[in-house]
Amino acid sequence: MPTSKHWADSYVEKTVSAEAAIGKIQSGQRVFIGSGCGEPQELVKALVAKANSFSGLEILRLLTLETVSFAAIADRTKDTSLNVRSIYLGSTRSEAISRHKRFITPMNMSDVPMLFSTRKLPINVAMIQVSPPDDFGWMSLGISVDVTLAAARAADLVIAQINPRMPRVMGQSFLHVNYVDVFVEHEEPILSVPYTNDPSEADQLIGKHIARVIEDGSTLQIGLDAASQATLQALSNKTDLGVHSQFLTDDIMQLYARGNITNQRKGFNDGKMVASMAVGSEDLYEFLNDNPAVDFHPSDYVNDPFVISRHNRMVSLNVAHSMDLTGQMAAEARLSSRFAGISGIADFVRGARRSPGGKSILMIRSTSQNEDGSVRSNIVPHLQDDVVLVPRGDVHFVASEYGIVNLFGKSLQERVIAMISLAHPDFREELFKESKELGLIGTERTLGEAVKAIYPVKLEEVLDLDGQRVTIRPSKPVDERRIQEHYYTLPKEDVLSRFFCQKSHFTRTDVEARSHTDYVNALSLVAVTGEFGFGKIVGVAEMMRLRGANMAEVAFSVGRDLQGKGLGKIFLRKLAEAARENGLAGLMAFTSPGNKGMIKLFQTLPYKVQKRLEDGDLVLTCKFEDVI
Structure with missing residues (x-):
């Protein structure tokens, strides 16, 4: 409680040894221990040394990197000396946590301070660690404010370990000397987790x-x-x-x-x-x-x-x-x-x-x-x-x-x-x-070829096409519906150009062949606009390895709004790069003899393009070894 004395005098009078501070704790009380790496280690050691002299003590803390396992002490004394209440919400798969799951109190972190401040869970003693007081008597809880500040404000008795190594952190982290009952001065390294920069x-x-x-x-x-x-x-x-x-x-x-x-x-x-x-x-x-x-x-x-x-x-x-x-x-x-x-x-x-x-x-x-x-x-x-x-x-x-x-x-x-x-x-x-x-x-x-596929993220590319942000990427199994919607929105003449018939139904089987690929023998690229996960597919480019030949057939469809803006050229370039990397010898495409756009598109590749008629269709072929 606040005192009328000058804070510095009060501080000196209330400073004792760790053993004397722990001596103020009584059996049957609930003791909060500062959380995380802010654990007051010296106070914890003194409490453990006296653990067997208590009965019915309850230790309240977050489940953290404990220097001492109070749960193990509870096990040894069959919960008679002390009990543990750990604030935690998660799985208990690991053995060290699972065998002490009886102590867990599942809560959202945002609710814990209110639990203390309303005294729905009364705290008799709060053991905390703070920085030395400044010229005005304010101490910082440093690296562990979280629920510790609420516990200190709500506790009947506050014992603070003063550690010069505790950083003075700005914000709502301060506690005044006058609101602390007992001080223990002890310098020691703050608990730390060594920094490693080697993720898997x-x-x-x-x-x-x-x-x-x-x-x-x-x-x-x-x-x-x-x-x-x-x-x-x-x-x-x-x-x-x-x-x-x-x-x-x-x-x-x-x-x-x-x-x-x-x-x-x-x-x-x-x-x-x-x-x-x-x-x-x-x-x-x-x-x-x-x-x-x-x-x-x-x-x-x-x-x-x-x-x-x-x-x-x-x-x-x-x-x-x-x-x-x-x-x-x-x-x-x-x-x-x-x-x-x-x-x-x-x-x-x-x-x-x-x-x-x-x-x-x-x-x-x-x-x-x-x-x-x-x-x-x-x-x-x-x-x-x-x-x-x-x-x-x-x-x-x-x-x-x-x-x-x-x-x-x-x-x-x-x-x-x-x-x-x-x-x-x-x-x-x-x-x-x-x-x-x-x-x-x-x-x-069915998952089809996607069952073993590894998504080739390197094929992704974000472009600005005439002021519109477009993402080019390999198709995914989750794209089925959006590919289907793309085909249904194509003009009739584009459907005829792409499928060589006036196709009016695009079944799930049609779409799965384009979205469930293995990215090696079959690859589909999609052009997507809009928010990730909700974007609209505005173009589809497909490549499939031909049986009995080391070549891949390619086909395209581009929504009307993006036609003439270079999307087909980008599609073809990326398909050619992927085909070469997967060991294919070249590309080929079937189109109508009057499809000048497709012919011109193929001729943008840095390879010699061969043309031939086959059953009334024009076949365009290029081999990667025939560089122009």
Whole structure:
């Protein structure tokens, strides 16, 4: 409680040893321990040393990188000395977490401060770690504000470890000396996570896929996982990024240092990186100290979906442990970074999707390894023992090392096809079979050649055609309906030119042949305008290896609005490049003798073009060895 004494005198009077401070804790009380890397280690050691003298003590904390396992002490004493309450929402697949799941209190991070402040969950003692007081008696909670500030304000007794190494972080992170009951001065290294800049190949691929849908000027929330950090590294060519995130990490610091993060276009809290916790190296903590570009706030502000939604182009980036074919997502805290399981994900998923131009992106590695060394798919027919952290209705973008899809507004059948395209090729056929058994997809459906296909992202290209942004990319299984719509909108003369008949029906079988390809023996390119996942296909280029010949037949169709703007030439150039890379000898096309446009188009290639008539059709041929 506040005192009329000068704060400096009060500070001296209230400073004791760690043992004396712990001596003020009584049996039966609930004790909050500062979260994350802000854990007051000296106080924790003193508490553990006296653990056997307590009965009915309850330890309240976030599930974090614990220096001491209170759960193990509870196991040893059969919960008589102390009990544990861990705030966590996620799967409990890993053994270390699973065997102590009885202690878990599932909550969204944005709700935790209110739980303390309203005393719905009364806190008797808060053990926290702070920076030394400034000239006015204010101490910073430093790298761990999140729920710690609310716990300190709500506790009957506050014990603060004063650590000169705790950075003084700006924002709503301060607590005055007069509101602390006991001080323990002890200098020690702050808990840190060594910075490593070596993500796996899968994580790097995920990052590259995601970078394509993140625009300049976006505001980012980044989860704690190697895939998240690999995504940050993939954003090194973006400009004017902002940060509003539960965590600050070394990779965020690196992007800020390189000038990619400016925080000038956030639309809310401009100029500031806003977070509630830092997890990283000592270099990161030094960067945060007295940095006016950084503001830390409690979780009920940082994780508030309304606050999140106020940012321009808010993008949430989080890692899923597993997902089912309908899009339900489960997360899990990993032993290397248990913070990943703390549930701020749902808050950011909902807030990001409601921001102007915002999007939620979930990352998932297609496979993981079992304890016996076997490999399992992280994309499964349905979640069984996992906690559903993000329901299917909230899922927006999903990315694996095999691509990125947009599930928003998609039917269950469309979601199944999209999720299977993100799965490892070794598991796609079984997933497709099980989806039919579950009634999620029609029994007549087939994946065709796409069952083993690896999406060739290098063939993607974004162009400006007469002021219109057009993306040229390989087709995906999720493109079936849009390709079908493209064919139905073609003028009759274009249908005749493309299909050599007045075709009036374009069946699913017709479309699957163009969307379910293996990208080697058959490749379709599409030109897309509009928002990712909802864009309109305005052109289709197809290439198919001819049986018995080392040649590929090509065909095109371009919507009327983009005819005459060079799209066919771009299509043909990219098909020729892909054919050469796949070991084909050349290209050929069938057209009518009067189709001067097609003849002229073929002649734009840097190869000699041969012409011949065959059953009334004109056959155009070029071989890659016959360079002009």
